[in-house]
Amino acid sequence: MRGNKPESLVYLVDDEYAVRDSLALLIESAGLTVRSFASALDFLNDYDPLQPGCLLLDVRMPTMSGLELQVELARREIAIPIIFISGHAGIPDSAKAFRAGAVDFLEKPFDNGLLLERIAEAIKKDFADREQRIEHHKIQNILDHLTAREQEVLSLIVSGHSNKAMAKILGISNRTVEAHRARIMEKTQANSLAELMAMIAHVDILKDTFDFLPKAGH
Numbered sequence: 001m002r003g004n005k006p007e008s009l010v011y012l013v014d015d016e017y018a019v020r021d022s023l024a025l026l027i028e029s030a031g032l033t034v035r036s037f038a039s040a041l042d043f044l045n046d047y048d049p050l051q052p053g054c055l056l057l058d059v060r061m062p063t064m065s066g067l068e069l070q071v072e073l074a075r076r077e078i079a080i081p082i083i084f085i086s087g088h089a090g091i092p093d094s095a096k097a098f099r100a101g102a103v104d105f106l107e108k109p110f111d112n113g114l115l116l117e118r119i120a121e122a123i124k125k126d127f128a129d130r131e132q133r134i135e136h137h138k139i140q141n142i143l144d145h146l147t148a149r150e151q152e153v154l155s156l157i158v159s160g161h162s163n164k165a166m167a168k169i170l171g172i173s174n175r176t177v178e179a180h181r182a183r184i185m186e187k188t189q190a191n192s193l194a195e196l197m198a199m200i201a202h203v204d205i206l207k208d209t210f211d212f213l214p215k216a217g218h
Contacts, residue, residue, distance in 0.1 A: 008123045009053035012036045013043045013069070014085070015061040023056065023115075030116050032123075040064035040072075049078055052130060054103075054122035059086035059093055067093065070100050079129060081122035085110070139203045142188055150187070153180040157193070158200055 010027050012034055014020050020036045027034045037043040041064060043055075057066040064072070066084055073080065084097050087108035094105040103125060104118045146154060149170075156166045163177045170177070190196035 007033060008126070009051050010034045010119060010123075011043060011047065011053060011055045011080070013038075013040060013055065013061070013066070014058040015039060016058075019058070026112055026116070027056075027119065030119075032119065040066070040069035043069070044072065047078070047080075052123070052126050054081040054083060054119060054126055056083050056085060056119065059084055059097070060088055067096060067100075070097065070102065074100065079133075081125050081129075083115075083118055083122055085115075136203050139188075139199050143199075143203065146184065146187060150180055150184050153177065154184055154200075157181070157184075158197065 010032050012020055012023055012027070014023070014036075015038055017038070020038070024034045024036050035046070037046065040061060057069065059066040066086075070082060073082075081103045082097070082101070084094070084102050084105045085108060086093065086105070097105050103122050106115060106118065143151070143154075152170060153166060156169065161169065163174050163181070166177045167174045184190075185196065188196055188199060190199060
């Protein structure tokens, strides 16, 4: 572990031993740790979702192709940055990979320096994505602990309603609305309305919530 960050790992999946061996040596020469697999299934059986890193993945392999593995990872809600490598794939394969969220698609033979650069970027992305997910879950947990009424008030705040309008919509007094707002600010630990709005935008928790409530100005 370096500092407070866990050691990153490059997962390498390619059915050709010579490719795995040469790429592993290259990646290790850059000071990175590599774990190699001859098949997608071997990788799935070994993968640790708590381990930060990236996946260097061949497109065409027997049993399960790289593109099929990408689909399976999405199905399992595994969000690891994927760099595809291929000596045979064409535009349709690369387009499909990018549409499914691949961070890069390199055709063999590729520049070693470029590959290492892309790996470094993918690992950096994985750390950033993990930090964002942690923050997302933290905020989600806070908002989940609001009462049903507080969530209604919060939804109206986000929609731009005034205290007076909220009181009318919910059939409560202005003072009660103010009390709910105060408790929302206290529970979320938001120091301002702008900070509260930023939290909501971060998790997008109210996107499909309380659609029955009227929008401001209606």
